[in-house]
Amino acid sequence: xxxxxxxxxxxxxxRNKFWLHLVMYTLSPLIFLFAFGFxxxxxxxxxxPGGISYLDFLAPGMVALALFNNGVNSVIIRMFYTRLFxxxxxxxxxxxxxxxxxxxxxxxxxxxxxxxxAAVVLGVMFLAxxxxxxxxxxxxxxxxxxxxxxxxxxxxxxxxRSFDDHALANEFILVPMTFLSGxxxxxxxxxxxxxxxxxxxxxxxxxxLLRSTMTERGWDVTLAALTAGWFVLFFFIGWLTIKRxxx
Amino acid sequence: xxxxxxxEERTGTFAPEYLPAVIELRNVVKHYGKIKAVDGVSLLVGxxxxxxxxxxxxxxxTTMIRMLITxxxxxxxxxxxxxxxxxxxxxxxxxxxxxxxxxxNLERELTGRQNLLLHALLHKIPxxxxxxxxxxxxxxxxxxxxxxxxxxxxxxxxxxxxxxARAMLHRPPILFMDEPTIGLDPQTRRKIxxxxxxMNREGVTVLLTTHYIEEAESLCxxxxxxxxxxxxxxxxxxxxxxxxxxVCAEFLGSGGTSRRFFxxxxxxxxxxxNRDDDVTVRRTNLEDVFVELxxxxxxxxxxx
Numbered sequence: 001x002x003x004x005x006x007x008x009x010x011x012x013x014x015r016n017k018f019w020l021h022l023v024m025y026t027l028s029p030l031i032f033l034f035a036f037g038f039x040x041x042x043x044x045x046x047x048x049p050g051g052i053s054y055l056d057f058l059a060p061g062m063v064a065l066a067l068f069n070n071g072v073n074s075v076i077i078r079m080f081y082t083r084l085f086x087x088x089x090x091x092x093x094x095x096x097x098x099x100x101x102x103x104x105x106x107x108x109x110x111x112x113x114x115x116x117x118a119a120v121v122l123g124v125m126f127l128a129x130x131x132x133x134x135x136x137x138x139x140x141x142x143x144x145x146x147x148x149x150x151x152x153x154x155x156x157x158x159x160x161r162s163f164d165d166h167a168l169a170n171e172f173i174l175v176p177m178t179f180l181s182g183x184x185x186x187x188x189x190x191x192x193x194x195x196x197x198x199x200x201x202x203x204x205x206x207x208x209l210l211r212s213t214m215t216e217r218g219w220d221v222t223l224a225a226l227t228a229g230w231f232v233l234f235f236f237i238g239w240l241t242i243k244r245x246x247x
Numbered sequence: 248x249x250x251x252x253x254x255e256e257r258t259g260t261f262a263p264e265y266l267p268a269v270i271e272l273r274n275v276v277k278h279y280g281k282i283k284a285v286d287g288v289s290l291l292v293g294x295x296x297x298x299x300x301x302x303x304x305x306x307x308x309t310t311m312i313r314m315l316i317t318x319x320x321x322x323x324x325x326x327x328x329x330x331x332x333x334x335x336x337x338x339x340x341x342x343x344x345x346x347x348x349x350x351x352n353l354e355r356e357l358t359g360r361q362n363l364l365l366h367a368l369l370h371k372i373p374x375x376x377x378x379x380x381x382x383x384x385x386x387x388x389x390x391x392x393x394x395x396x397x398x399x400x401x402x403x404x405x406x407x408x409x410x411x412a413r414a415m416l417h418r419p420p421i422l423f424m425d426e427p428t429i430g431l432d433p434q435t436r437r438k439i440x441x442x443x444x445x446m447n448r449e450g451v452t453v454l455l456t457t458h459y460i461e462e463a464e465s466l467c468x469x470x471x472x473x474x475x476x477x478x479x480x481x482x483x484x485x486x487x488x489x490x491x492x493x494v495c496a497e498f499l500g501s502g503g504t505s506r507r508f509f510x511x512x513x514x515x516x517x518x519x520x521n522r523d524d525d526v527t528v529r530r531t532n533l534e535d536v537f538v539e540l541x542x543x544x545x546x547x548x549x550x551x
Contacts, residue, residue, distance in 0.1 A: 093318060
């Protein structure tokens with residue numbers, strides 16, 4: 001339980017600004033719903049693979065986006081400021097705990113934010129797309145994704161050294177993944193060369209896994225393995241980076 | 248290993264004796280690229296001492312502390328704290344040390360009490376004991392009335408007192424303080440000094456860095472003067488001053504302020520009478536020791 005104080009601190013922040021977070025988590029899916037779902041979505045209907053409605057396509061994409069943006073960003077921001085500006089990250093480094101638990105604590109903080117945001121988005125999506133069916137497989141996929149993105153947040157958060165790095169992470173990692181990972185537009189409808197490239201993004205298998213678990217396709221082992229693979233990679237990078245801090 | 252315990256200068260309550268070393272540096276070197284921040288330092292600090300590392304900004308004091316508290320790895324050499332190798336048993340070291348950093352590293356959006364609670368959780372202090380110790384320490388540092396305010400509303404002095412409370416919460420036998428009174432007003436500085444002396448009387452070994460001469464002189468049993476990453480002098484303030492001469496004759500010469508040192512006031516006065524210009528005769532202080540040893544004026548201590 002050495003990781004618990006890090007999550008406890010995150011819970012205090014969430015409690016202190018509960019309503020702000022709730023509005024924040026609700027606003028983003030609403031904007032996407034109005035802009036894409038009810039806006040250009042009607043015209044995108046023709047592009048949908050398998051002839052499903054755009055809203056049905058969008059729902060898992062929105063959940064994936066919520067998991068990704070909140071999981072990764074919350075950890076990046078917390079690590080960025082506590083490491084480089086407030087130095088409070090040192091208080092954790094000075095605690096008598098193994099570096100693995102330090103990694104785990106931050107990853108779980110991101111996971112927590114990720115899951116909360118996903119829950120809010122699902123609530124909104126249920127109102128907009130009443131026919132949505134949730135399965136256990138979907139729940140498992142959500143948890144896997146949240147953990148994966150929490151650990152990605154730790155990797156990026158440890159890598160940042162300046163505001164420029166933060167901007168670079170946004171421009172080169174977060175924004176391309178947001179729009180190109182099959183969340184808003186089907187991967188099959190991207191330009192040819194991009195269709196292969198986007199599989200290098202961890203968000204792509206997550207989005208597709210969520211989508212498959214929301215339909216009769218169910219649990220896709222390959223997509224789940226890809227998601228787990230990304231998580232293992234992020235774990236090793238994050239953990240080794242924490243271990244090497246101070247060199 | 249043991250360290251010769253200095254005579255307690257302020258109270259004269261005990262004579263020199265040998266105490267076990269609780270902090271040890273053996274030929275420690277730290278490079279940052281081509282810069283040598285610490286250059287072959289060896290040092291022993293005895294149990295129950297208040298030991299001060301005195302030197303200008305950039306001398307390597309903070310790097311030494313960061314290596315001892317496990318946050319920075321040395322390029323070469325060995326460090327031991329409470330008998331444990333810093334490189335080999337960092338978790339054991341962390342259990343036995345408290346750290347007051349130079350910069351306020353409290354969580355700004357948490358209250359004072361929540362910051363202490365977070366630290367207690369990190370050190371796995373059990374529930375009822377946790378609450379008791381937090382209240383005790385809040386009273387100790389005089390922050391009970393402001394304990395439920397967020398840190399961003401604290402003054403510099405309040406934050407520093409809370410940092411001390413946090414460092415003491417898990418009852419470490421060794422306390423590292425990096426510039427504990429930097430940027431504080433004289434009143435708050437005195438309060439912090441009182442706290443440090445109080446903790447030391449309760450058996451805590453304190454290693455602090457400072458660039459305030461007065462702080463080193465009035466607070467520390469022994470002082471190590473650090474310059475360009477090297478430990479250039481080591482001893483009690485009295486020993487260091489005596490190495491120059493107890494009395495200083497200071498005058499403004501053609502090349503700026505000059506100083507001559509004498510073992511007695513009579514010798515200094517005789518020297519002053521034989522000079523045409525104004526000569527001030529006073530007791531030698533650590534500032535004189537620093538200037539003589541480094542060839543740098545003491546103002547560089549604070550300007551870096």
